Amino acid sequence: MTELWYTEKHTKHSGLTMSVTQTLLSATSPYQNLLVLETPEFGRVMLLDSLVMLTEKDEFVYHEMLAHPSLYTHLNPEKVLIIGGGDGGTLREVVKHPSVKKAVLVEIDKMVIEASKQFFPQVAAGFSSPKAEVIVTDGIRYVNETTERFDIILIDSTDPVGPAEGLFHRDFYRACNKILNDDGILTTQSETPFLENFASVIPGVMKNLRDLFPVSKLYLASIPTYPSGLWSFSMGSKKYDPEVSFNQERFSEVCLNLSYYNDSIHRAAFALPNFVRDLIKE
Numbered sequence: 001m002t003e004l005w006y007t008e009k010h011t012k013h014s015g016l017t018m019s020v021t022q023t024l025l026s027a028t029s030p031y032q033n034l035l036v037l038e039t040p041e042f043g044r045v046m047l048l049d050s051l052v053m054l055t056e057k058d059e060f061v062y063h064e065m066l067a068h069p070s071l072y073t074h075l076n077p078e079k080v081l082i083i084g085g086g087d088g089g090t091l092r093e094v095v096k097h098p099s100v101k102k103a104v105l106v107e108i109d110k111m112v113i114e115a116s117k118q119f120f121p122q123v124a125a126g127f128s129s130p131k132a133e134v135i136v137t138d139g140i141r142y143v144n145e146t147t148e149r150f151d152i153i154l155i156d157s158t159d160p161v162g163p164a165e166g167l168f169h170r171d172f173y174r175a176c177n178k179i180l181n182d183d184g185i186l187t188t189q190s191e192t193p194f195l196e197n198f199a200s201v202i203p204g205v206m207k208n209l210r211d212l213f214p215v216s217k218l219y220l221a222s223i224p225t226y227p228s229g230l231w232s233f234s235m236g237s238k239k240y241d242p243e244v245s246f247n248q249e250r251f252s253e254v255c256l257n258l259s260y261y262n263d264s265i266h267r268a269a270f271a272l273p274n275f276v277r278d279l280i281k282e
Contacts, residue, residue, distance in 0.1 A: 034046070039055075048158055061259075064261040068258070081150040084157045189232075192231055243270050
């Protein structure tokens with residue numbers, strides 16, 4: 001019997017490998033290649049251009065940690081913009097919050113949305129929320145052209161290559177800053193601090209946020225199927241410090257049935273190892 005394995009190379013000398021029982025989808029959009037695999041260890045896996053975007057087993061870590069630190073730092077988040085995130089996982093977390101009245105998701109690739117609805121219904125659950133508005137267009141164009149303003153912007157991007165490259169540029173962060181309210185928060189995924197080809201992204205992201213926002217913080221989470229297993233997120237805030245302004249009362253009052261994020265994780269995530277502090281010159 002032949003065993004099928006999928007291997008994602010992270011560097012020339014390391015990567016992630018997993019046994020595959022079935023290929024559920026193989027398709028190409030105008031922007032990228034999309035694969036959905038069935039695996040015995042991680043359940044269903046979505047890959048874009050041969051890179052793991054999510055697995056059923058650990059997707060909750062990434063989506064909860066991208067969304068909830070900002071949502072519990074802001075005093076009263078009512079309107080949230082998600083750039084990217086076509087799988088719907090971040091949207092699912094955002095619409096859980098009673099304070100959120102509207103969540104706009106802007107995704108460039110309609111195929112990702114359709115694939116998630118078909119193969120990852122538990123991830124795509126947020127699409128059915130009456131709070132959700134889904135716009136299929138380029139996120140950079142949307143940010144530059146919209147007249148709407150937001151309390152929180154979450155950048156749920158792929159790695160800074162191809163269609164996502166511009167989502168890591170200073171001009172894009174500046175445009176996001178302009179459509180944030182006076183107490184707004186921007187949070188973006190910012191790669192792993194462990195592997196050099198990924199870690200080189202982090203200082204640039206943090207420098208841009210420091211230049212544009214009074215408060216800028218990096219925080220970490222453990223995501224087993226992402227390169228190195230340790231992932232970073234970068235937050236720029238016009239007013240609130242996530243290490244000071246965590247809304248314990250709102251967290252205690254509302255049970256969101258989360259699997260990773262909690263009040264202790266929120267505080268601990270901002271405690272950085274020395275090598276990460278050195279990386280961002282903190």
